[in-house]
Amino acid sequence: xxxxxxxxxxxxxxxxxxxxxxxxxxxxxxxxxxxxxxxxxxxxxxxxxxxxxxxxxxxxxxxxxxxxxxxxxxxxxxxxxxxxxxxxxxxxxxxxxxxxxxxxxxxxxxxxxxxxxxxxxxxxxxxxxxxxxxxxxxxxxxxxxxxxxxxxxxxxxxxxxxxxxxxxxxxxxxxxxxxxxxxxxxxxxxxxxxxxxxxxxxxxxxxxxxxxxxxxxxxxxxxxxxxxxxxxxxxxxxxxxxxxxxxxxxxxxxxxxxxxxxxxxxxxxxxxxxxxxxxxxxxxxxxxxxxxxxxxxxxxxxxxxxxxxxxxxxxxxxxx
Amino acid sequence: xxxxxxxxxxxxxxxxxxxxxxxxxxxxxxxxxxxxxxxxxxxxxxxxxxxxxxxxxxxxxxxxxxxxxxxxxxxxxxxxxxxxxxxxxxxxxxxxxxxxxxxxxxxxxxxxxxxxxxxxxxxxxxxxxxxxxxxxxxxxxxxxxxxxxxxxxxxxxxxxxxxxxxxxxxxxxxxxxxxxxxxxxxxxxxxxxxxxxxxxxxxxxxxxxxxxxxxxxxxxxxxxxxxxxxxxxxxxxxxxxxxxxxxxxxxxxxxxxxxxxxxxxxxxxxxxxxxxxxxxxxxxxxxxxxxxxxxxxxxxxxxxxxxxxxxxxxxxxxxxxxxxxxxxxxxxxxxxxxxxxxxxxxxxxxxxxxxxxxxxxxxxxxxxxxxxxxxxxxxxxxxxxxxxxxxxxxxxxxxxxxxxxxxxxxxxxxxxxxxxxxxxxxxxxxxxxxxxxxxxxxxxxxxxxxxxxxxxxxxxxxxxxxxxxxxxxxxxxxxxxxxxxxxxxxxxxxxxxxxxxxxxxxxxxxxxxxxxxxxxxxxxxxxxxxxxxxxxxxxxxxxxxxxxxxxxxxxxxxxxxxxxx
Numbered sequence: 001x002x003x004x005x006x007x008x009x010x011x012x013x014x015x016x017x018x019x020x021x022x023x024x025x026x027x028x029x030x031x032x033x034x035x036x037x038x039x040x041x042x043x044x045x046x047x048x049x050x051x052x053x054x055x056x057x058x059x060x061x062x063x064x065x066x067x068x069x070x071x072x073x074x075x076x077x078x079x080x081x082x083x084x085x086x087x088x089x090x091x092x093x094x095x096x097x098x099x100x101x102x103x104x105x106x107x108x109x110x111x112x113x114x115x116x117x118x119x120x121x122x123x124x125x126x127x128x129x130x131x132x133x134x135x136x137x138x139x140x141x142x143x144x145x146x147x148x149x150x151x152x153x154x155x156x157x158x159x160x161x162x163x164x165x166x167x168x169x170x171x172x173x174x175x176x177x178x179x180x181x182x183x184x185x186x187x188x189x190x191x192x193x194x195x196x197x198x199x200x201x202x203x204x205x206x207x208x209x210x211x212x213x214x215x216x217x218x219x220x221x222x223x224x225x226x227x228x229x230x231x232x233x234x235x236x237x238x239x240x241x242x243x244x245x246x247x248x249x250x251x252x253x254x255x256x257x258x259x260x261x262x263x264x265x266x267x268x269x270x271x272x273x274x275x276x277x278x279x280x281x282x283x284x285x286x287x288x289x290x291x292x293x294x295x296x297x298x299x300x301x302x303x304x305x306x307x308x309x310x311x312x313x314x315x316x317x318x319x320x
Numbered sequence: 321x322x323x324x325x326x327x328x329x330x331x332x333x334x335x336x337x338x339x340x341x342x343x344x345x346x347x348x349x350x351x352x353x354x355x356x357x358x359x360x361x362x363x364x365x366x367x368x369x370x371x372x373x374x375x376x377x378x379x380x381x382x383x384x385x386x387x388x389x390x391x392x393x394x395x396x397x398x399x400x401x402x403x404x405x406x407x408x409x410x411x412x413x414x415x416x417x418x419x420x421x422x423x424x425x426x427x428x429x430x431x432x433x434x435x436x437x438x439x440x441x442x443x444x445x446x447x448x449x450x451x452x453x454x455x456x457x458x459x460x461x462x463x464x465x466x467x468x469x470x471x472x473x474x475x476x477x478x479x480x481x482x483x484x485x486x487x488x489x490x491x492x493x494x495x496x497x498x499x500x501x502x503x504x505x506x507x508x509x510x511x512x513x514x515x516x517x518x519x520x521x522x523x524x525x526x527x528x529x530x531x532x533x534x535x536x537x538x539x540x541x542x543x544x545x546x547x548x549x550x551x552x553x554x555x556x557x558x559x560x561x562x563x564x565x566x567x568x569x570x571x572x573x574x575x576x577x578x579x580x581x582x583x584x585x586x587x588x589x590x591x592x593x594x595x596x597x598x599x600x601x602x603x604x605x606x607x608x609x610x611x612x613x614x615x616x617x618x619x620x621x622x623x624x625x626x627x628x629x630x631x632x633x634x635x636x637x638x639x640x641x642x643x644x645x646x647x648x649x650x651x652x653x654x655x656x657x658x659x660x661x662x663x664x665x666x667x668x669x670x671x672x673x674x675x676x677x678x679x680x681x682x683x684x685x686x687x688x689x690x691x692x693x694x695x696x697x698x699x700x701x702x703x704x705x706x707x708x709x710x711x712x713x714x715x716x717x718x719x720x721x722x723x724x725x726x727x728x729x730x731x732x733x734x735x736x737x738x739x740x741x742x743x744x745x746x747x748x749x750x751x752x753x754x755x756x757x758x759x760x761x762x763x764x765x766x767x768x769x770x771x772x773x774x775x776x777x778x779x780x781x782x783x784x785x786x787x788x789x790x791x792x793x794x795x796x797x798x799x800x801x802x803x804x805x806x807x808x809x810x811x812x813x814x815x816x817x818x819x820x821x822x823x824x825x826x827x828x829x830x831x832x833x834x835x836x837x838x839x840x841x842x843x844x845x846x847x848x849x850x851x852x853x854x855x856x857x858x859x860x861x862x863x864x865x866x867x868x869x870x871x872x873x874x875x876x877x878x879x880x881x882x883x884x885x
Contacts, residue, residue, distance in 0.1 A: 035648050089844050100847045102588055102651055103804055106797050107843025114837035243793070247659065250652055290672045294663050297656035304649055305641035 002157035007276040013164035013233070015272020016171035020226035021249035022256070022264035023178065024082075024219025030195040030259035031215045032094075037105030038085060040246015041112040042078045042220050046227030047142070047237045048116060049077025054143040056131045064147045071228055078224035081112070082216040091209075109243070116239040139238040142231035149232050167229040174222050175265055182261065187214055195259070244293070251300040257310025266312060274299055336462045343392050343412070343457030349450030350385040350419070354378040356443025359430045376496075377426065377505065380512045381447055384419045387519065388454055391415065395461070409463040411523035416458030418515025423451035425511060429504040479532045480539050486529070487543040495554040497827075498561045506827050548718055552711040553703065562710035564826050569717035570779050572818035575802040576724045576811070577771035582800065583809030584732060585764035586744030587643070588651040590796050591658025595631045595769040597791035599776020601665060602627035604683040604786040605676070611683045613676050620689055624777045631773025632766045634661075639765035643758060658793055665788040682787030689716070689781045696781070713782045720778060724771050725811055731767070732809075740764060794836075801839065804846055807853030816854060 021043050028036045053073025058066045085108050093101045120136035121129050134140050153160045182188040193201040194211045202208050230245070231237045248271065256267025278295040279288060303310065354374055374382060391408045427448055431437050493513065500506045520526055533540045555561055578592045605614045606623045618626070634657075642653040669679025677683065688697030688709065696712040731737050739760045742750035751757045780786050798821060806817025825835050846853070852865075865871055 033648075035652065037651075089848070092848050096847070096851060098648070099582075099586065099588055099808075100851050102648070103800065104844050104847040106590075106800070107840045107847070109840070110794070110797060110836055111840030111844065114834075114840060118833060118837060244659075247652070247655060251656065254649065254652070285672055285674070288672060290663075290667045294660050294667075297660050300656050301638070301641055301653060304645055304653060308645045308649070 003280060005158045007280045008273060009158060009160055009164065010279075011273035011276025012269060013161070013167050013272070014275060015252075015269035016167045017226055017229055017233075017245070017268075018249050018252040018271050019171055019265045019268025020167075020174060020222045020229070021245060022252040022268045023174075023222045023261060025250050025253040026256070026258055026261055026264040027191075027215045027219045029253070030261075031191065031198070031212055032090075034090065034101050035105070035250070036090075036216070036219070037102060037246070038108040038112060039082075039219060039223060040242035040244075040249065041109050042082050042242075043223040043227050043230075043245055043249075044237075044239060044242030045081045045112065045116065046074040046078035046220070046224030047231045047241065048120065048136070048227075048239075049224065050074035050228045050231060051140060051142060051237060052077070052131075052133065055133060058143075060143075062143050062145045064145060066143075067145050067148065067228075070143075071225060074224035074228050075221050076224075078220040078227065079217045082220035082223075083213055086213055086216045091212075109246075113239050113242070120239075136239055139236040141236050142234070144235065145232070149235075161233070163229065163232040166232060167226075170225050170229055171265070174225060178218070178222070178261065181218070187211070191215060248293075248296055251296060254300060255303050255310055257312045260310065260312050263310055263312035267310065270311065271296060271299065332460050332462060335460045339457045339460035340392060340396055343388060343416075343454055343461075346450045346453030346455075346457055347385040347388040347392070349453060350388075350423075350447050351382050351450075353443045353445070353447030353450055354381040354385070356446065357441045358426070358444035358447065359434065359439050359441055361430075361434050361439055376500075377508055380509065381422070381426075384415070384422065384512065384515070385450070385454075387516065388412065388415055388419070388458075391519075391523070395464075405528070406523040406525070407463070408523065409461045411519045411521075411525075412458040412461050414522045415515065415519040416455040418511065418518065419451045420455040422508065422511050422515065423448045425508055429508065433504065476536075480536055482529075482532060483536060483539055483543050487547045491547040491550060491554065495551065498564070498823075500827075503827070545718070545722065549715075552707055552714055553705050555711075556705065559708040559710045562708070562714055564823065566710045566714045566717055566782060568819055568822045569714060569721055570775060570782065571799070571802070571822050572815055573717065573721045573724050573775040574772055575799050575814050575818045576721065576728060577768050577775065578799050579803050579809065579811075579814045580728055580731065580771070581764050581768035582803055583814070584728075584737060584744075585740040585761060587761060587764060588800075589654045589765070589768065590651050590793070590800070591638075591654035591656070591661070592768065592772060592799055593791045593793075593795040594658045594661035595635060595772035596776040596779065597661055597665065597786075597788075598631045598634055598769075599627035599773035600780040600783075600786045600790075601677060601683070601776075602630050602773070603777030603780035604686050607683075607686045607781065609683055609686045611678060611685060613678075613683075620691055620777075624774050627777035628770045628773035631776065632770040635766045635769030636762065639762050643761040643765065655793065655796075658791070658796055662788050662791050665791070677788070680788060682785055683780075684785040686780055686784050686786070689713075689778075710782075713778070716778060717775075717782075720775060724775075727767070727771065728811060736760060736763065797843075798839075801843055803853075804843065804851075805853060807855040810853070810855050813853050813855035 021039065024039045024042065025036060028034055028039070050070040050073050053070050054062075054066060057069065057073075089104050089108055090101055093104060117136050118124075121133040123130070148162050148166045150162055152162065153165075180188075182191060190201070190206045190211050191214065193204065193206055194208055198208055201211075226245075227237075230241065249268065252268040252271045253264045254267070255271055256263025256265070258264075275292045275296055279292050281287070282291070282295070355378070358378065391406075391412050394406060395408050395412075427437070427440060427444060430440050430444065497506060497509050497513075500509060551565065552562055574592070574596050577595075578589060581587050581589045581592070603623055605612050606616060606618060606626065608617055638654065638657045642650050665677045665682075666680055668674060668676040669681075671679075688695060690696065694700075694712075696716070697709050698712075699706050699708045700712070701707070739750070739755045742753065742755050743757055743760060747757055783790070802817040802821050803814050804817070805820060806815065807813025821839075
């Protein structure tokens with residue numbers, strides 16, 4: 001039983017992370033029917049934003065009060081990236097065939113990874129490093145804030161990491177705020193309107209371009225928070241972290257029903273739990289952590305075969 | 321494209337009469353300068369230090385000048401009959417700009433390499449002055465009416481001769497460029513080639529060549545293969561470039577296979593490298609390597625077919641469930657599949673699952689192929705030229721790519737190909753018209769996987785070892801980029817795209833670190849500014865520029881003429 005609960009906790013932690021990122025895929029897809037393939041990179045840049053904030057402003061100080069500032073730093077970095085990529089890469093392709101933005105997204109993804117790898121500790125084409133940042137070509141240790149990364153809690157044989165509580169708490173709070181934003185604010189309702197019918201929404205006086213930017217920014221905020229959560233959990237970050245996390249998060253979004261925000265959260269949690277359970281309960285040589293990613297993708301394929309609209313139902317599945 | 325501020329029309333017209341002598345003078349200076357020494361240091365840019373014995377780049381400069389002379393003489397002088405067809409003004413402007421760029425880069429290169437402008441000999445300055453004069457003169461040439469190039473007729477044998485000469489130029493140009501070891505020299509040669517190509521495009525040469533090649537399509541194909549076939553013979557037995565060339569061919573065959581899936585059927589497959597990998601692992605496992613885990617050692621032909629069939633089966637397994645839902649899902653599911661493949665190959669090492677692949681170490685020491693008594697590892701001498709290991713693989717791959725191109729073009733021009741086009745443009749309309757959408761999609765997917773599997777089995781032997789990290793997602797992205805860069809759904813485009821993407825990084829090692837960064841940027845910019853690729857398929861071009869009426873009319877008239885002819 002303990003083992004089961006332990007895996008459940010692990011799964012929920014992992015799932016919360018997926019859910020935070022998955023919202024970004026689903027919000028943008030709901031409005032533009034675009035898979036923002038580079039969203040994983042937004043998550044990665046969020047983590048680097050937090051790291052930079054900590055290194056530049058606090059220089060090794062890891063008191064609790066630095067955490068909110070780091071969150072703000074992460075969000076600024078990720079939102080900035082997302083808005084810029086929408087403006088300069090996706091917007092010009094609004095009416096292009098559907099292959100074009102997908103290929104662009106791959107390009108952005110590779111570009112951002114390489115940009116961070118090469119230029120994190122130097123201004124492009126120089127070797128000038130004004131803030132003495134570390135080399136991003138290998139893993140960089142993430143600042144450990146005692147209250148959220150210190151000694152784990154023991155609850156009757158189940159270990160709960162503090163960073164896990166942080167991640168789950170971040171998901172709960174973000175979901176509540178997101179729900180409020182979507183349902184109670186004018187912009188949020190505008191988003192709903194645009195996702196139902198962009199042309200009519202435009203006629204009703206909604207600035208569709210602005211709504212699209214807001215959608216990208218909204219996903220980026222959650223991705224930035226997820227970036228911090230990942231850094232606190234793993235103790236280190238690197239420029240490749242966005243690829244697999246993004247892929248998993250997309251799987252989560254599809255699992256819950258793409259375009260459906262509650263779906264993304266549910267899908268993330270389910271995917272996390274499935275991974276946790278697969279690690280523990282698949283017997284024989286194909287169990288264990290080396291195969292957990294494989295099972296996650298197998299789940300994606302199974303969902304698409306048997307329930308392409310996802311667990312909670314998706315918006316517009318059959319659009320080719 | 322470099323855009324210069326325009327000189328006001330009235331100024332151009334007023335001075336246009338002086339452009340002709342000035343331009344010829346510039347070209348003359350360029351030639352004279354190139355015959356003199358450019359730098360006394362023989363170690364820079366090849367050897368440019370001996371007067372009256374021009375080195376490689378000086379010959380290139382003379383070629384630029386001669387091209388300019390021909391174009392000027394076509395405006396006024398003995399070649400005016402050429403001038404009524406070619407748009408000499410536009411092409412001269414391009415040539416002037418690129419000539420100046422070329423000479424400036426030469427001076428920069430000498431300065432950087434030897435540490436100062438002082439190391440440039442008078443010859444270099446004279447050539448530079450010539451380029452400047454040429455540039456100024458070409459700003460003042462006036463554009464004139466030209467006749468429609470589709471009416472241009474020369475005797476059939478002359479057209480064939482043009483194709484042959486063009487192909488020979490490509491052969492020797494490539495051989496020369498590959499032989500350049502100095503990065504500066506390579507860049508300068510590239511500048512020259514780009515400049516000449518743009519000049520040709522501006523003159524209308526390319527659209528004329530389009531008409532010519534349309535009339536002699538078989539000659540073109542044959543000539544292209546002849547060029548590829550004779551390439552190893554230009555290497556004098558050196559295997560270094562052949563190694564690169566055979567890598568390019570593997571890459572190009574995989575890209576051609578993916579081109580069927582993405583370019584013809586419009587299905588975005590982001591895990592295509594896994595099919596190549598499946599073929600490679602089958603090839604390695606059935607080889608006589610001491611590390612192969614399967615006891616069966618069939619002859620190579622059987623291995624190729626087995627690899628292709630395993631690959632195609634994987635394609636069927638992954639395609640059947642996902643091809644029913646939308647295209648976006650397919651992209652991500654294939655991406656997931658690529659990861660599943662890589663992770664599985666990584667994990668199947670005996671500790672996590674049966675030992676099939678030796679995990680991260682892969683299967684090393686794969687012996688060279690032997691077909692009959694022909695061993696691909698040995699050096700064979702043909703026509704007095706020794707052909708070593710990579711040349712042998714090169715010929716085998718040439719056969720493979722010919723087969724893939726054959727499959728591609730036969731499918732493209734068939735009922736199946738038209739079905740794919742219909743699906744790509746509007747799936748629902750196609751279905752309503754009775755096209756078997758699902759079946760055709762599966763077919764594209766499986767054929768693509770089959771061809772990649774074939775290529776993979778050869779790749780395993782050529783690379784000597786197979787490891788999981790050869791089949792990461794980035795490789796799939798590279799294949800896709802070759803297609804996007806060259807032109808989706810075209811044969812020539814994809815071959816050129818594959819060549820550019822594989823050759824440039826090999827030769828330009830000094831920006832090796834920035835290679836991927838530029839690659840990402842290139843994808844974004846291509847989609848933004850030229851989504852149809854360098855060599856556009858006409859239909860694709862229309863798909864990407866739906867509201868461009870002028871383009872639609874132009875393509876329609878061209879098409880009507882082709883049908884008449």
